[in-house]
Amino acid sequence: MSISQSVPAGDRPVAAPPQTAAHVVGRVLGDCGVEHVFGVTGSGNFVATSALIEAGATFIAARHEAGAVSMADGYARAGGRVGVASVHQGPGLTNTITSLVEAVKSRSPLLLVTGDTSDGATRSNFYVPQVDLVTSLGAGSERPRHGQEVASATMRALARAETERRPVVLHLPLDVQHSPMSNPADGAAGSKGHPTGGFQPPSGNSLDRLVAAIEAAQRPLILAGRGVWTTGSRVAVEELRDRLGAIMATSAAAHGLFAGNPWSLGICGGFASRPAATIVRDADLVIGLGVSYTKWTTRHGTAFAPGATLVQVDNDPAALSADPRVDLPVEGDVAATVNALLERLTGIRPREQRWDVRLGAEAVADSAWNVQPFHDETGDGRIDPRTLSLLLDGLMPAERTVVVDGGHFVGFPSMYWSVPDPAGYLFTGAGFQSIGLGLGAAVGAAIGGPDRTVVLAIGDGGLHMSLVELDTLARLRLPVLAVVYNDAAYGAEVHHYKDSGADLGLVRFPDTDFVRVAAGFGIEGATVRQPKDLDVVARWLACENRGPLLLDCKIVTTVVADYQAEAFIGH
Numbered sequence: 372m373s374i375s376q377s378v379p380a381g382d383r384p385v386a387a388p389p390q391t392a393a394h395v396v397g398r399v400l401g402d403c404g405v406e407h408v409f410g411v412t413g414s415g416n417f418v419a420t421s422a423l424i425e426a427g428a429t430f431i432a433a434r435h436e437a438g439a440v441s442m443a444d445g446y447a448r449a450g451g452r453v454g455v456a457s458v459h460q461g462p463g464l465t466n467t468i469t470s471l472v473e474a475v476k477s478r479s480p481l482l483l484v485t486g487d488t489s490d491g492a493t494r495s496n497f498y499v500p501q502v503d504l505v506t507s508l509g510a511g512s513e514r515p516r517h518g519q520e521v522a523s524a525t526m527r528a529l530a531r532a533e534t535e536r537r538p539v540v541l542h543l544p545l546d547v548q549h550s551p552m553s554n555p556a557d558g559a560a561g562s563k564g565h566p567t568g569g570f571q572p573p574s575g576n577s578l579d580r581l582v583a584a585i586e587a588a589q590r591p592l593i594l595a596g597r598g599v600w601t602t603g604s605r606v607a608v609e610e611l612r613d614r615l616g617a618i619m620a621t622s623a624a625a626h627g628l629f630a631g632n633p634w635s636l637g638i639c640g641g642f643a644s645r646p647a648a649t650i651v652r653d654a655d656l657v658i659g660l661g662v663s664y665t666k667w668t669t670r671h672g673t674a675f676a677p678g679a680t681l682v683q684v685d686n687d688p689a690a691l692s693a694d695p696r697v698d699l700p701v702e703g704d705v706a707a708t709v710n711a712l713l714e715r716l717t718g719i720r721p722r723e724q725r726w727d728v729r730l731g732a733e734a735v736a737d738s739a740w741n742v743q744p745f746h747d748e749t750g751d752g753r754i755d756p757r758t759l760s761l762l763l764d765g766l767m768p769a770e771r772t773v774v775v776d777g778g779h780f781v782g783f784p785s786m787y788w789s790v791p792d793p794a795g796y797l798f799t800g801a802g803f804q805s806i807g808l809g810l811g812a813a814v815g816a817a818i819g820g821p822d823r824t825v826v827l828a829i830g831d832g833g834l835h836m837s838l839v840e841l842d843t844l845a846r847l848r849l850p851v852l853a854v855v856y857n858d859a860a861y862g863a864e865v866h867h868y869k870d871s872g873a874d875l876g877l878v879r880f881p882d883t884d885f886v887r888v889a890a891g892f893g894i895e896g897a898t899v900r901q902p903k904d905l906d907v908v909a910r911w912l913a914c915e916n917r918g919p920l921l922l923d924c925k926i927v928t929t930v931v932a933d934y935q936a937e938a939f940i941g942h
Contacts, residue, residue, distance in 0.1 A: 392518035393418035393548035396484065396541070399525040401426020405455050407818055408484075409433055409442040413459030415486020415497070419543060420457045428455075431818065431847070433811065434839035436466035440538075441799065441811030442843075443481050444474045448797045448812075449772050450819025453480045453532045460486035460545075461497030468508070469805050474538045475509040476802025477624065478597070481538040482529050487514065489546035501542050511539035518550025536601065571686055572711055573703030580699055581658075581708075582715050584680050588656035590726040591617040594639055594668070597624040598661015598685065600793040602706040605629070608660060611709055614716055616725025618735065620651060622662045623798055627790035633732040637739065640668040641934035642785045646738035650730070652676050659683040661705040664694040667801070667934075672696065684708045740786040748927045752900045756780060756856055756926040759899065760787035763826075763854065766908045771795055772816045772823045776809025778830035779862030782932025784854075788826075795823065807836030810853070814840060817849040824852065824912075831857040831883060838888070845892040848918040852908065855885050855921065858928045866931050885923040896921040 396419040400408075405423065409431045412420055424430050433439035436458045443454030458464055464485045474481050488495045502512045511531050515524040521543075528541040573581070585591060593615075599608055605628060612619055612634060620639035621628045629635035636647040643651065648670070657679055662668065664683065675681065684701040685691050691700040701708060736742075741761060749755045760783040773790050775781050777800025790796040797816055799808040813827040834855055844851060858865075861878040868875065886896035897907040899922050911920045 390551060391418065391548060392515075392521040392550040392552055393543065394422040395518075395521050395552055396525050396543060396548075397422025397424070398426050399522050400455065400484075400529065401428055403526065403529055405453075405529075407431060407446060408455045408457050409439045409446070409815065410457035411436050411439055411459065411463060412457070413463055413486070415460040415463065415545065416457045416484060416543070418548065419484060423457075431814070432843070433814075434842050435837075436463050437470045437808070438811035438814075438837065438840040438843065440467045440470035440474065440481070440483060441808045442815035442818075443483070444470065444477070444479045444799070444808075445774060445797055445812030445815030446819035447479045447481055447815075448477075448819075449794055449816035449823075449825075451794060452819070453482055453529060454815065454819070455482045455484065457484040459497075460488060460501065460542075461495075461499055464501055464504075464540075465499065469803065470808055470811070471505070471510060471538055472508050473799060473803040473805060473808055478536045479538065480532045480536050482532045483510075483538055483540045485540060485542055486548070487542040487544045489544050492545075501540070505540045509537065511535060511537060512542065513539060514542040514544070515547055518547055518552055521547065521550075571702075571704045572707040573684070573701045577699075577701045577703070578708070578711055578715065581682060581701055581712065584656055584682065584699060585615065585658075585712075585716065588680070590654050591615050591656045591658060592651060592654035593617045593619045594622070594657050594659045594662055595619065595625055595628055596622045596660065596662025597793055598705045600625055600628055600661075602661065602704065604660070604706040604709055607706065607709045607713065611712060611716075614713065616727045617658070618650060618654070618727060618730065620647070621793075622665075622668045623785065623801055624796075625662070625793045626785070626796040626798075627792045630789065630791055634727055634735055636735060638785065640665075640670045640674055642667075642782060643670075643674075644738050644740050644743050644786070645933075646734075646743075648674065650734065650738060654679055656680045657682065659697075660709065661685060663690055664697065669694075669696075748930055749901060750927075753925045753927045754900055754902070754904075756783045756924075756930055756932075757787070758902065759854075759856075759905075759924055759926065760784055762902055762905055763908070764788050766905060766912075767826055767852070768824045768912070770823045772797065772820050772825045774799065774809050774813040774816055774825065774827045776800060776827070776829035776833040777804060777806035778833055778856070779866060779932060779935065780828065780830045780856035780858075780926070782934045783856065784828040786932070788828075794820065806830065806833035809833060810837040810840045810844070813851050813853070814843055814847065814849060817851050818847075824850070827851055827853045829853065829855055830862065831855060831859060831880075831885070832861050834885065835883070841889065841892040841894060844919050845894050850917045851919045852911070853919060853921040855923050856926050857883070857885065857923055858926050859883070860928065862928070863935065865928070866935050882925075885921060889921040894919050894921055896923060898922075899924040
């Protein structure tokens with residue numbers, strides 16, 4: 372990997388001792404083991420970022436602050452560690468807002484280091500009430516008041532990002548940054564590790580009620596979210612499934628959690644196939660583990676039978692209060708709760724009465740998207756997006772990281788592309804429903820998880836919004852396969868308003884030749900109009916030192932993803 376902004380650690384001169392509080396920030400982060408930082412530098416974050424590089428980290432220069440935070444987000448999700456980004460104060464920070472909100476809603480551990488105006492400097496061009504701004508979005512904040520607080524604030528911000536699993540913004544006022552440090556190492560000799568939270572078991576009353584609900588159920592469904600993955604509870608949850616004879620499904624964020632398990636239906640909600648949705652709706656007990664009952668997971672309240680009992684296990688009280696349909700909220704760590712259940716549940720029902728036996732693994736297998744029939748509409752110079760997605764699923768290595776941007780097309784890769792685990796599926800449009808964040812996330816994922824092939828699925832609209840980061844992709848020569856589902860439109864709006872008599876010219880555009888655009892950045896590209904055009908993928912995968920490859924896939928514009936029926940409810 373060639374990163375033009377960095378100098379190999381072995382060739383760097385030994386860093387001089389820090390002289391200001393800004394230097395201390397970089398030294399502390401380096402001592403805590405931060406290996407990569409994504410950002411756009413300005414005068415407000417230059418010194419701290421430079422000090423972090425001197426401490427051994429590699430700097431990844433983004434072209435826009437939104438891209439930098441998306442990169443840190445993708446790095447965190449794919450690599451399982453805190454992603455770190457660095458930006459200038461004021462407009463540098465406000466440029467990150469959409470990416471920051473997505474990371475908040477997706478509960479990504481992310482540290483954003485930013486400058487800030489000095490106290491009282493409200494007439495500065497750069498002034499905005501930064502702390503109020505980011506906390507209103509759900510991010511955490513740390514803002515040291517003087518130089519002697521900088522080391523502890525930095526360590527605390529990094530630890531909070533990890534333990535609270537959300538973005539934390541470290542605001543560095545300019546006057547504080549400039550503070551001379553007579554003892555600059557004070558508080559900076561932190562350990563490489565970070566404090567971790569304890570395992571909070573559920574209350575005895577909650578566990579009793581949950582056991583009673585399980586004993587009364589005939590058709591239990593375990594619905595797992597990303598919380599199962601982050602707590603390392605997959606094996607225990609599968610053991611619980613075996614004990615209960617349950618069927619399993621996941622939220623979109625936890626796609627791939629039970630890869631290879633014959634009792635897993637895949638994604639629950641809008642991305643589920645019709646046979647899978649039928650099985651889910653037949654459940655009389657839904658045990659939600661580390662999952663949010665969002666409108667996508669619940670299919671706007673229609674995914675589960677009206678009489679089904681809904682359980683939600685989460686260690687975040689705010690998450691438990693989010694859905695009024697939850698009958699049994701259980702506040703507690705997912706791993707601790709599952710282990711407590713396994714201790715309590717012994718021989719609760721003879722095997723012949725279990726739902727999985729009566730339903731059969733064949734029915735679960737028959738619900739998979741890749742065996743659902745459809746009429747291939749490829750023709751007239753455009754490829755059916757279902758055909759495209761199925762073929763690419765067969766071409767891509769099993770060890771893959773799939774990054775999905777936002778837009779109508781998201782249904783197709785989410786329906787047809789398998790992933791090995793939740794770290795292999797980054798849906799950047801899930802939390803905030805933005806488009807244009809996927810390209811940055813793909814860059815971060817390729818750096819955070821370099822042992823897997825990174826495949827980006829993005830629409831033409833989302834790519835147009837983030838074209839500047841093609842430069843970053845090319846400059847780093849990352850082996851990312853970028854698949855552009857190009858319908859020359861904002862497809863979701865086209866399909867939603869096509870029968871309304873509205874002027875669809877508002878959401879349709881002239882076709883873009885993204886192969887020529889990519890070539891301008893030095894990226895190889897190919898236009899895909901029919902299946903044989905995908906031969907280029909096999910050739911690309913066979914290259915040992917491959918860089919990025921962009922596929923401009925001209926897709927059939929009349930094929931509508933199944934989830935589209937619910938896409939605009941409540942908008």
